[in-house]
Amino acid sequence: MPSNNAKSNMNTERRVFIGRAGAAAAMLTLAPGVRLVDLALARSADEPASDQMRWGMLVDATKCAQGCTECVDACNEEFGLEGMGRPKTDAQYIRKIDLKDKTTGKRYSLPVMCQHCETAPCVDVCPTGASFRRVDGIVLVDKHICIGCRYCMMACPFKARSFVHENLTNQVPEAPRGKGTVESCTFCVHRVDRDREPACVEACSKAGHEALVFGDMNDPGSRLSQRLRQLPNRQIRADLGLNTGVRYHGV
Amino acid sequence: MKPVRYQTLAGQSGGYWILLAVLAALVAIGYAAAHYMEVHGHYVTGMSNQIVWGTPHVFAVFLIVAASGALNTASISSVFGKGDYKPLARLSALLSVALLVGGLIVLVLDLGRPERLIVAMTYYNFKSIFAWNIFLYVGFLLVVAIYLWMMFEPRMNKFGKTAGTIAFIWRFVLTTGTGSIFGFLVARQAYDAAIMAPLFIIMSLSFGTAIFLLVLVAAFEWTGRPLDDDILRRLKNLLAIFVSAVLYMTLAYHLTNLYATEHHGVERFILLEGGVYTTVFWLLQVILGSIVPLIICFSPTLSRSRGALVAASILVVIGGLAQVYVIIVGAQAFPLVLFPGMEESSTFFDGAVNDYAPSAPEILLGIGGIALALLIAVVAMRVLPFLPERLGEQPSATSEPVTAEAATS
Numbered sequence: 001m002p003s004n005n006a007k008s009n010m011n012t013e014r015r016v017f018i019g020r021a022g023a024a025a026a027m028l029t030l031a032p033g034v035r036l037v038d039l040a041l042a043r044s045a046d047e048p049a050s051d052q053m054r055w056g057m058l059v060d061a062t063k064c065a066q067g068c069t070e071c072v073d074a075c076n077e078e079f080g081l082e083g084m085g086r087p088k089t090d091a092q093y094i095r096k097i098d099l100k101d102k103t104t105g106k107r108y109s110l111p112v113m114c115q116h117c118e119t120a121p122c123v124d125v126c127p128t129g130a131s132f133r134r135v136d137g138i139v140l141v142d143k144h145i146c147i148g149c150r151y152c153m154m155a156c157p158f159k160a161r162s163f164v165h166e167n168l169t170n171q172v173p174e175a176p177r178g179k180g181t182v183e184s185c186t187f188c189v190h191r192v193d194r195d196r197e198p199a200c201v202e203a204c205s206k207a208g209h210e211a212l213v214f215g216d217m218n219d220p221g222s223r224l225s226q227r228l229r230q231l232p233n234r235q236i237r238a239d240l241g242l243n244t245g246v247r248y249h250g251v
Numbered sequence: 252m253k254p255v256r257y258q259t260l261a262g263q264s265g266g267y268w269i270l271l272a273v274l275a276a277l278v279a280i281g282y283a284a285a286h287y288m289e290v291h292g293h294y295v296t297g298m299s300n301q302i303v304w305g306t307p308h309v310f311a312v313f314l315i316v317a318a319s320g321a322l323n324t325a326s327i328s329s330v331f332g333k334g335d336y337k338p339l340a341r342l343s344a345l346l347s348v349a350l351l352v353g354g355l356i357v358l359v360l361d362l363g364r365p366e367r368l369i370v371a372m373t374y375y376n377f378k379s380i381f382a383w384n385i386f387l388y389v390g391f392l393l394v395v396a397i398y399l400w401m402m403f404e405p406r407m408n409k410f411g412k413t414a415g416t417i418a419f420i421w422r423f424v425l426t427t428g429t430g431s432i433f434g435f436l437v438a439r440q441a442y443d444a445a446i447m448a449p450l451f452i453i454m455s456l457s458f459g460t461a462i463f464l465l466v467l468v469a470a471f472e473w474t475g476r477p478l479d480d481d482i483l484r485r486l487k488n489l490l491a492i493f494v495s496a497v498l499y500m501t502l503a504y505h506l507t508n509l510y511a512t513e514h515h516g517v518e519r520f521i522l523l524e525g526g527v528y529t530t531v532f533w534l535l536q537v538i539l540g541s542i543v544p545l546i547i548c549f550s551p552t553l554s555r556s557r558g559a560l561v562a563a564s565i566l567v568v569i570g571g572l573a574q575v576y577v578i579i580v581g582a583q584a585f586p587l588v589l590f591p592g593m594e595e596s597s598t599f600f601d602g603a604v605n606d607y608a609p610s611a612p613e614i615l616l617g618i619g620g621i622a623l624a625l626l627i628a629v630v631a632m633r634v635l636p637f638l639p640e641r642l643g644e645q646p647s648a649t650s651e652p653v654t655a656e657a658a659t660s
Contacts (some may be wrong), residue, residue, distance in 0.1 A: 087598065088299035095599040102592055112589065112601075121437055127381035128374040145370050148363015150303040151381055157438035159587050159599065162300050163363060166292035179292055180363030236589050240437055251590070 045193075051135035054118075055187055055245060056217035057201070058227050059110055062250035063211035066109040069096055071212065074203030075113075078188060080172035091162035091177075093185040094200055099251065108251045111200065111212075114139055114160040114185035115236060116245030122152035122161065131182075137217070137245050138187045146181040153182060157237045160184050187214075187245075217245065255338040257636035260474055260629075267633075274626040281619010284612040285360035293363065296613050301605035302583045306576075307361035310617030313458065313575045314354030314624060315388070315429055316451055319422040320459015322347040322395065323489070326422075329398075329415025335482060338639035339467065344399050344418070345628055345637050346463055348392055353624030355388055357616055380431045387425040394418045403635070426452045433578065440517035441582030446507070450500045454571065457493035460486060461567035466628065468561055470638055479643020480557070487560050491548035494567060497574075498541050513591070520585045520604070521577060528581035531573045540570010580607055 075081070075094045083090045094113035100106070116139045122131040123139065130146035133139045141152075153161045161184040168177055174190040177183055188198035196202075201212040215224030233247040260267065288296055298305040324343035328336035336343075359365050375382045398414040401407045430451030436442040464486050471478040505522065508514040521528055544563040546553070553559040584605045589595060595602030632638055 084294070086294060088301060088600070089294045091300070092599045095597045095601070097589070097595055097597040097599075097601050099590055100594040102594060108593075112597075123376075124378050125381065125435070126376055127379045127385065128370055129376040130374075145367070145374050146364065147367045147371050148365075149381065150363070151379070151432075153300070153303040154583075155436055155438055157587065158589060159300075159601065163293065163303060165294035165299075178364075180289070182363070237438075 049134045049136040049138075049193075052218060053216040054137035054218045055116070055192060056137065056215065056224055056228075057116075057187070057198075057246045058213040058224055058231070058233060058249060059246060060211045060213070060227075060231065060249045061108050061110040063209050064110050065209055065211075066098070066107070068109075068207065068209065070203040070207040070209070071111050071200035072096060074199040075185070078172070078191075078199035079175045079177070080170055082170065084166060086165075089163075089165035091164065091183060093160075093162070093183070110248060110251060112158060112160070112236070113200075113246065114187075115158050115242070116185075116187060118243035118245070120242065121155040121157065121240075125151045125155040127151065134189075138189050138192070139184075140186055140189065141182055141184065143176065143178045143181045143183070146178070148180040148182065150182060156184075157240055157242070256640045257338075257341065258638060258640045259636050260470075260633045260638070262633040266473065267629075270629060271626070274622045274629065277622030278619050278626055281357075281616050281622065282360070284615035284619065285365070288361070288612050288616070289365060295610065297608045297610040298613070299605070299607070301600050302580060302607040304579050304583065305607060306580075306609040306613035307357050307616050308579050309572060309576045310620050311354045311358040311361070312429065312579065313572050314350050314357065314620055316426060316455045316575070317458040317462050317571070318347045318350035318354060318455075319391075319426045319429075319452075320347075320455035320457065320493075321350055321463050322418060322422055323456060323460055324463055324486075325398070325402075325415060326419040329412050330419045332412075335485065338642055339482070340415075341399065341402055341637045342467065342470070342632075343463060344395050344402070345631050346466055346624075347422075347459070348395050348399075349624040349627035349631070350459075350462065351388060351391060352627060353620040353622075356623055357620035360616060361613075380428055380435050384425075384428045384432070387421070387428045391418075391421055391425050394421050422455075423452060426455045433582075438587065439582055440514055440585060440588065441508075441521070441578070444504065444507070446500065446504050450497075450504060453493065453496045453500050454574065457490065457497050457567060458571040460490045460493055461564040461571070464490065464564045465561060465568070466625075468557065470632065471642065474638070476638065477641040477643060480555075482642055483557065483560060484554070487548050487554055487563070490564065490567065491545055494541050494544055494548070498537070501536075501574075513588075516588070517582070517585045521581055525581060525584065525604075528577055528584060532577045532581070535573030536570050536577060539566050540573055541567075544570070583607075 072092075072094050079093060081091050081093065094111050097110060097112050099108040099110070116137055118137070120131070120133055120139050123133050125131075127149065128145045128147060130142045131139070131152045132142060148163070150163055153163060161182050163182050164177055164179045167179055171177060175186065188196070191198060197214050201214045204210065204212040213224050213227050215222040217225060217228070219225060228247060231249040233249040234251070235242070235244040235247060296305060322343055324336050325340040325347075327333045328340045359368055362368075371385060377383070394414070395418050398411070398418045401411045401414040427448040430448035433442045434444055434447030464483070467486075468478070468483070470476075505518060508518050521532055523529060525532075544566045547559050547563040548554055584607060586595070586600070586602050586604060589601065
């Protein structure tokens with residue numbers, strides 16, 4: 001016969017079980033088509049970003065096709081980056097870099113963009129604080145207080161930033177740019193805040209490569225975190241200890 | 252010691268007005284160049300997403316560094332109590348203010364958004380050495396202005412040493428800040444070195460002394476004021492020491508980099524294979540800008556010639572500009588290393604040596620900054636008695652000073 005103590009334990013377990021099951025049911029279905037999980041992730045415009053998450057990306061160089069520029073093209077379209085036919089001053093938020101191992105001759109192809117560092121040198125050196133890191137890990141430029149000194153471009157180890165060298169036309173409403181200010185990859189923050197993936201990631205998937213995985217590095221259950229755990233990966237210029245938000249596999 | 256009599260420039264001669272007109276025209280052209288860059292955008296310059304800082308920054312940094320060093324003579328007199336330099340302290344402080352203003356104007360006019368200067372003055376990120384420099388530069392102007400007031404106002408002369416000492420400390424901090432702009436850049440192979448701060452300090456002493464020597468000789472000779480060779484000899488000796496020290500620091504910097512394998516690429520680039528940067532380094536910075544002036548300064552015959560001293564000073568200025576050019580542009584021309592051990596290539600010029608040619612607007616803006624500094628000095632010497640009537644122990648002149656005042660040393 002069970003003792004009183006065991007009985008009370010059973011009761012507690014039952015309560016916990018019922019509580020968890022109820023919560024799970026509530027999370028799955030609040031109303032037809034509306035899930036509580038989604039409600040928790042989507043933010044209204046006036047709600048600040050959460051420091052509970054850290055947006056990040058994995059670039060799987062083994063899946064990145066040599067000569068493919070789907071991600072670059074999608075980025076250019078998303079941000080309205082029209083080349084002026086002047087490669088030295090035209091902005092590039094993301095670019096494909098071709099690598100060749102000097103010793104073995106092995107070739108790699110991979111995209112490089114703002115690495116969204118945890119301790120970003122661009123943020124450190126910006127005199128006005130225009131370069132800043134959102135609490136969810138996205139490094140941005142506040143174009144209203146950027147004075148165009150380009151110190152961040154001197155400081156970035158990844159050559160991720162561009163300076164707007166000319167007057168602009170046909171701007172994209174979601175991502176306004178400004179002549180005389182500095183800009184770079186925003187992880188498509190305007191999409192991410194609406195629960196969409198960055199344009200480059202979407203384009204890479206659409207092209208069937210799946211070389212880019214985007215997600216929350218702080219959420220152990222996210223696809224990104226799972227892949228980061230499965231695949232050996234590295235940071236560019238890991239020696240600098242910047243804890244980048246973009247990781248690379250297969251290089 | 253005899254009281255020193257200071258006298259404004261008469262400013263009546265045709266030469267004075269021509270000088271003023273030429274300087275004003277150069278300033279106007281410089282401003283027009285900046286305006287052109289701002290209206291069209293920076294694509295009209297030689298600068299790009301690869302070489303983000305170009306010729307304007309070379310001129311600006313050179314002037315800012317020289318500004319700190321131009322205060323040398325005043326510091327030697329006020330802080331170290333060398334009376335012989337006292338008559339030149341006012342000119343020294345004036346030049347340091349003028350050069351700093353000239354340099355800052357170039358820096359500001361090259362900004363992508365120069366009209367947002369007020370933003371730079373109201374939003375601060377105190378982890379940025381740039382933000383600190385805004386305080387250091389503005390503060391320096393204020394400190395030297397007060398120092399000048401202590402020197403000009405006889406009742407305040409007793410505070411001259413205190414004000415001079417504050418200015419002396421301030422300029423070391425200021426040049427540490429300027430050197431640290433580069434020293435704190437972890438990303439680039441040529442920077443990220445603690446030696447940048449002391450290197451810039453010693454550069455400031457060298458460039459500032461050379462410019463001071465040139466302005467001193469010009470101001471005295473063009474206004475017919477007697478100038479004793481003794482003071483020139485002392486300044487020449489100082490210049491020689493500073494030029495040697497810059498060479499030594501440069502040597503230490505390159506030796507340290509040469510020891511570290513990761514820096515071999517950038518060292519090979521600057522010292523051997525960098526094309527124009529290698530030429531600028533060896534020919535302009537080392538040979539013409541350092542060794543030739545040293546030969547002149549240490550030569551028993553040449554160093555007695557005022558013309559040779561002027562030539563040596565001009566060479567130090569050219570060598571200084573060359574050095575800043577190599578530090579700023581040469582370091583950016585060498586590509587960033589993202590993947591050590593790999594050959595990199597992309598449409599964004601990864602792995603490629605970045606080419607840069609200074610454009611006319613950039614050069615004109617830089618020259619405009621130098622002209623502005625000289626214009627400030629020339630106008631100030633006309634308005635206030637910065638220059639002593641004479642320097643040295645020659646018999647007193649008979650002409651009546653236009654404006655004169657006495658100060659005991």
